[in-house]
Amino acid sequence: MPKPLSGSQIFLQGLWNDNPVLRQILGICSTLAVTNLVANTLVMNAGLIFTVCLSSLTVSILRNYTPMKIRMMAQTLIIASYVIIVDIAIAAYLPDISEALGPYVGLIITNCIVMGRCEAFAKNNPPWASFLDGLAMSLGYAAVLLIIAVIREPMGFGTLLGHRIMPEGFTPWTIMIMAPGAFFTLGLFVWFLRARFPQTAEEKKKGQ
Amino acid sequence: MKKRLYSIAFMFVLTFFFTAVVSAVKVYNEEKIETNQQVKLQKIILQVLGIPVEQRAPNREVLQVFEKRVKTIEVKQKTLYVGYAEDGKKITGYAFPIGGAGFWGPVYGMVGVDPEASEILGIAFYKHSETPGLGARIAEPWFTKQFKGLPIFTVQGDKKIFYLKPAGPGKRPNELDAVTGATGTSRAVEAFVNRDLDHFLRDTWKSVKKG
Numbered sequence: 001m002p003k004p005l006s007g008s009q010i011f012l013q014g015l016w017n018d019n020p021v022l023r024q025i026l027g028i029c030s031t032l033a034v035t036n037l038v039a040n041t042l043v044m045n046a047g048l049i050f051t052v053c054l055s056s057l058t059v060s061i062l063r064n065y066t067p068m069k070i071r072m073m074a075q076t077l078i079i080a081s082y083v084i085i086v087d088i089a090i091a092a093y094l095p096d097i098s099e100a101l102g103p104y105v106g107l108i109i110t111n112c113i114v115m116g117r118c119e120a121f122a123k124n125n126p127p128w129a130s131f132l133d134g135l136a137m138s139l140g141y142a143a144v145l146l147i148i149a150v151i152r153e154p155m156g157f158g159t160l161l162g163h164r165i166m167p168e169g170f171t172p173w174t175i176m177i178m179a180p181g182a183f184f185t186l187g188l189f190v191w192f193l194r195a196r197f198p199q200t201a202e203e204k205k206k207g208q
Numbered sequence: 209m210k211k212r213l214y215s216i217a218f219m220f221v222l223t224f225f226f227t228a229v230v231s232a233v234k235v236y237n238e239e240k241i242e243t244n245q246q247v248k249l250q251k252i253i254l255q256v257l258g259i260p261v262e263q264r265a266p267n268r269e270v271l272q273v274f275e276k277r278v279k280t281i282e283v284k285q286k287t288l289y290v291g292y293a294e295d296g297k298k299i300t301g302y303a304f305p306i307g308g309a310g311f312w313g314p315v316y317g318m319v320g321v322d323p324e325a326s327e328i329l330g331i332a333f334y335k336h337s338e339t340p341g342l343g344a345r346i347a348e349p350w351f352t353k354q355f356k357g358l359p360i361f362t363v364q365g366d367k368k369i370f371y372l373k374p375a376g377p378g379k380r381p382n383e384l385d386a387v388t389g390a391t392g393t394s395r396a397v398e399a400f401v402n403r404d405l406d407h408f409l410r411d412t413w414k415s416v417k418k419g
Contacts, residue, residue, distance in 0.1 A: 036340060062222075067215045074222055081226040085233050092237040095244040156341060174389065177341040 007132055014136025017199070021144040022190055026112040031145055032182040033104050038161050041149035043097045045142035047086040047105055049135065052114050055079045056122040056134035063123050075118045076109070083108045113141055148185050152176045243267050248334070250274040256320035256330035257291035257301045278303075283415050291320070299323045302416070304408060306331075308400025311392035313337035315346070319405070321360065325413050331355040331401070343393030354384040362409045369405050372398040 005013070020026045027048075034044045058078045059066075066074050087105045091098045098105070108114065117137050122130035153159060156176035158166035166172075175181045247267045254261045254270070259277050261270060279290045289303040303320040315336040320329035331352050338344045345351055359382070360369050372386035372394045386394035 065218065067211065067218060070215050070219055073219060077219075077223060077226055081230050084230050088233055088237050088241070092240040092244065095241075095248065172341060174339075174341045178339065 005129065007129075010129065010132045011136045014133065014138075014140045015143065016140070018137075019140040019144065020113045020116070020137055021141055021186075022193055023199070024116075025190075026116060027141055028186070030104055030107065030111060031148065031186060032179045034101060035145055035149040035182055035185075036152050036156055036177045037100070038146070038149045038153050040097060040100050041145050043090065043094065044101060044104065045138075045145055047083075047090070048108055048111065048113070049138040049142060050086055051079065051082045051108050051111075052117055052134040052138040053131055054082050054134075055114055056117050056130040057127055059118040059122040060125060060127040060130035066123075071123060072115075075115055075123075079114050079118070080109050113137060144189075148182065148189065151185050151189075152181055156181060243271075247271065250278075252318050252332045252334050253278060253289050253303050253320075254291075256318050256332050257289070257303050258320065258329045259291060259300075283412050286412055288412065288416070301329045304412070306401055306404040308396065308403070310336050310338050310396045311343050311390070312339070315397065315400070317401070319355075319401070321408075325360065325409060325416075327360060328355045328358045333397075338393050339390065343387065343390040345387045345390065346393060346397055351385070351387065358382065358384075360405050360409065363402075363406060368398070368402045370398070370402065 014020075018024065021028070021031060030044060030048075034040045055075070055078050059075055062074065083106065086108070087098075090101070090105060117130075117134055121133045125133070150160070153161075154165055155173045158164060158170050158172050173181070176185070244267070247270045250270055251261060251263070251265075254274060254277070257278070259273065261273055276296065277292050277294075279292065281288050281290060287305065290299060291301040291303065292298065293300050301320050301322050302325065303318055305316065306319050307314060307316040309315070313336065315333055315338070317331060317333040319331045321327065322329055333347045333352070336344065336347070338346065355370075358370055363369055368382075370382040370384055373383045375385040375388055378384065386398075
């Protein structure tokens with residue numbers, strides 16, 4: 001078994017080296033869906049961070065008692081429970097945002113990052129490390145979503161967090177609000193970062 | 209065999225525990241979620257009736273104003289909200305739900321008319337799945353404000369109460385600006401709002417007048 005990772009290594013993995021969106025291209029569905037408004041993105045991020053951290057923690061605590069054959073079933077149940085709690089909390093305390101996010105909160109259940117971390121990390125590591133891994137990975141996801149939202153909202157609506165920041169005569173780029181705008185933004189962003197900071201052998205070779 | 213029984217028992221206990229937790233959270237928040245939805249609709253009704261209410265007012269305050277100023281009645285199996293003045297006696301308007309097929313999905317709205325049912329006090333579209341930035345702009349104030357003061361009447365033949373035309377100065381007062389880039393949504397809104405207003409005047413309003 002490989003040597004356990006230290007806290008800072010886990011964070012570096014999640015935020016940068018192994019960033020779920022940038023490096024693993026996971027969780028794209030929600031990246032495309034909720035990043036047209038910064039406010040919605042913040043709530044989605046909070047929901048995902050909560051779910052990933054607690055799911056990883058729970059799966060890790062139960063890891064020595066969970067039969068291998070039914071572990072997926074158990075993980076899905078754990079994840080779904082946390083997501084429903086998030087959904088109820090948003091509907092009760094942030095009704096406007098709940099309306100705007102629509103089905104996407106519920107869809108955190110199927111977000112690859114959540115189950116991915118349970119399978120790849122939490123089921124073989126102690127609770128505290130798993131919790132940190134969940135936190136690091138979801139923060140990595142949140143950071144990328146926030147950057148994309150900060151690009152999309154001003155271009156698509158001319159606003160940032162609802163405040164007008166573009167000059168009066170600015171014509172909003174409607175495409176930036178719709179899914180294709182997110183594809184362009186995400187694609188260009190990933191391309192830029194990978195070209196600028198090559199990581200795999202293939203990327204390094206191309207850069208020379 | 210023992211292993212299998214353990215798996216079943218494990219899953220049973222896990223499911224039981226998490227279902228219990230989720231149910232508890234749900235029960236604890238149920239009332240609040242219901243009130244949120246109720247208040248959202250009440251705010252819209254107050255808004256189309258022209259009764260001032262803060263957009264960010266706390267739930268309790270909205271419920272109070274609504275209780276005092278609006279009475280809900282049934283006319284021919286249709287819901288009608290009657291708006292009253294501050295004194296609680298004089299009728300200031302009627303509000304009723306409207307809606308129909310939009311471009312992508314159903315659009316739900318609410319419209320308020322004056323006590324004589326001769327003009328529109330306010331209109332709102334509060335639930336729809338139109339494209340953000342295009343069709344979804346029907347919910348924005350610049351669009352809904354145009355309807356304020358619009359005369360309504362029973363139309364003859366294929367005439368309409370109002371028309372949505374490309375943005376610009378309309379030739380007649382009943383030509384309102386459509387949403388640029390959302391022809392489909394604009395046409396749909398024009399069709400169902402005209403239809404519902406006409407229906408209200410021909411059907412519900414007659415019963416209201418009779419008492």
